[in-house]
Amino acid sequence: xxxxxxxxxxxxxxxxxxxxxxxxxxxxxxxxxxxxxxxxxxxxxxxxxxxxxxxxxxxxxxxxxxxxxxxxxxxxxxxxxxxxxxxxxxxxxxxxxxxxxxxxxxxxxxxxxxxxxxxxxxxxxxxxxxxxxxxxxxxxxxxxxxxxxxxxxxxxxxxxxxxxxxxxxxxxxxxxxxxxxxxxxxxxxxxxxxxxxxxxxxxxxxxxxxxxxxxxxxxxxxxxxxxxxxxxxxxxxxxxxxxxxxxxxxxxxxxxxxxxxxxxxxxxxxxxxxxxxxxxxxxxxxxxxxxxxx
Numbered sequence: 563x564x565x566x567x568x569x570x571x572x573x574x575x576x577x578x579x580x581x582x583x584x585x586x587x588x589x590x591x592x593x594x595x596x597x598x599x600x601x602x603x604x605x606x607x608x609x610x611x612x613x614x615x616x617x618x619x620x621x622x623x624x625x626x627x628x629x630x631x632x633x634x635x636x637x638x639x640x641x642x643x644x645x646x647x648x649x650x651x652x653x654x655x656x657x658x659x660x661x662x663x664x665x666x667x668x669x670x671x672x673x674x675x676x677x678x679x680x681x682x683x684x685x686x687x688x689x690x691x692x693x694x695x696x697x698x699x700x701x702x703x704x705x706x707x708x709x710x711x712x713x714x715x716x717x718x719x720x721x722x723x724x725x726x727x728x729x730x731x732x733x734x735x736x737x738x739x740x741x742x743x744x745x746x747x748x749x750x751x752x753x754x755x756x757x758x759x760x761x762x763x764x765x766x767x768x769x770x771x772x773x774x775x776x777x778x779x780x781x782x783x784x785x786x787x788x789x790x791x792x793x794x795x796x797x798x799x800x801x802x803x804x805x806x807x808x809x810x811x812x813x814x815x816x817x818x819x820x821x822x823x824x825x826x827x828x829x830x831x832x833x834x835x836x837x838x839x840x841x842x843x844x845x846x847x848x849x850x851x852x853x854x855x856x
Contacts, residue, residue, distance in 0.1 A: 598703030599659035599679070603641060603652055605669075606683050608691075609661050609698065610635060611840035616699045616708040624655050630834060653678070659701070685776065688759035691839050692716065711841060718844035719763055722851050726765030729855055734766035735780070735790035735822065738837050743813050750780045756839045757796075764850035766792065782817060793822040794853060797832040829853045 603624040604610040610625050614632050624639040627646075639655065642648040647669045652660060653676050660673050664684035673680045681701065683694060692712045699708020736751040736758075751757040753768055755776030761768050769788040770778060793814065801807050810830065814823050822828055831849050835842040 598701065599657075601655070601657045602659045602661065602702070603655060603657040604629070604661040605641070605643065605647060605666070606661050606663050607631070608838050608840040609681075609683055609694070611838065611842065612695050612698055613702065615711050615841035616695060616702070617704045618698065618702040621702060623657060624652070631838075685755065685839055687754070688719075688756045688763070688839075688843065691756060691841075691843060695841065715841065715844045719847060722763055722765075722844075722847050726851055726855055729765055731765055731767040732791040732827075732854060733769050733789065733821075734761060734792045734794055734854065735769050735785060735788065736761050736766070737780075737793060737795040738777070740795075743809050745782050745813055745816055748780045748782075748785070749777050752776055752778045756843070757837070760843060760847045760850060761794070764847050764854055766794070766850065766854050785817060786820060789821055791821045791825070791827065792854060793820075793828045794850060795828065795830050796836045797830055798834050798837060800832045801830050 598621070600621050601623045602613065602618070602621045604613060604622060605626045607626060607629045610622065610629050611631055613619055613622055614634065619632070619634060622635070622638065624641045625635050627640050627643040629635045629638075629640075639651070641652050641655070644663055644666065647662075647666065649669065649672050652673075657678055659679050659681060660669075661681045661683065662670055662673075664682055670680050670682065681698070692715065695712050696705070696708050699705045699711075737748055738751065738757065739747070739749040741747050750770060751761065751768060752773040752775035753771040754774045757776070758768055758771075769790045770780075795810075801810060807830070811828060814820075814828050817823050831846070831853060836846045836849070
């Protein structure tokens with residue numbers, strides 16, 4: 563009798579295991595074949611650009627307050643930004659995917675409570691930009707287009723690597739922010755992150771290569787000590803070639819002993835694309851390469 567009971571329990575156990583396995587397989591099948599999100603809200607301008615670059619632009623229904631590219635986004639509703647997301651409006655727009663930045667933990671929790679999926683993003687190196695484009699392609703139903711877009715970017719970056727190969731790499735300070743017409747609050751690329759990677763591909767030797775941070779505040783004393791041979795200054799806004807440019811160049815004359823200043827190799831690269839870790843990075847790398855190796 564005990565043997566029969568044990569046999570019955572064993573059969574029941576196998577049946578339960580089989581049922582669980584079937585359920586897990588079914589759940590995986592459902593997740594794998596969920597339809598791509600058709601109502602996407604992006605709070606990260608770089609990822610908004612990616613969505614349009616991979617063919618998912620028609621699925622975007624709202625963007626952040628700071629989105630400006632591509633031009634199509636100017637007609638879309640604005641739902642706040644990194645520090646002030648408009649949660650009520652986001653929910654009212656009935657998205658089925660919200661793209662958030664990694665530090666927006668409160669917003670991510672609110673979206674989870676509302677049953678809305680999120681895609682969490684944080685800035686990292688240049689390779690992460692390309693990986694993110696592929697991830698978005700798979701998520702939005704545009705995997706093939708995303709792969710092709712990434713391949714095109716990689717080909718252009720490889721072409722730059724080939725052009726600068728064997729050339730002397732000048733010691734370069736890559737500045738992306740400072741107070742206009744002064745040398746106060748200078749922020750430069752450190753030896754980690756997408757700006758550093760772009761500079762390296764363009765044929766420059768980052769003067770802060772040893773500081774493994776994405777950015778750092780650089781004092782004038784530190785710049786004097788590092789003695790860059792080229793100063794590349796990235797500006798999101800255009801600088802006119804007349805008095806404004808001369809005023810900005812004059813501000814660097816306080817460091818006249820720095821080789822870049824002494825040899826007139828302070829170069830401005832302006833445009834909304836130069837500091838955005840998105841699909842236009844190849845444009846920015848090519849411009850950096852031309853500035854470093856004219």
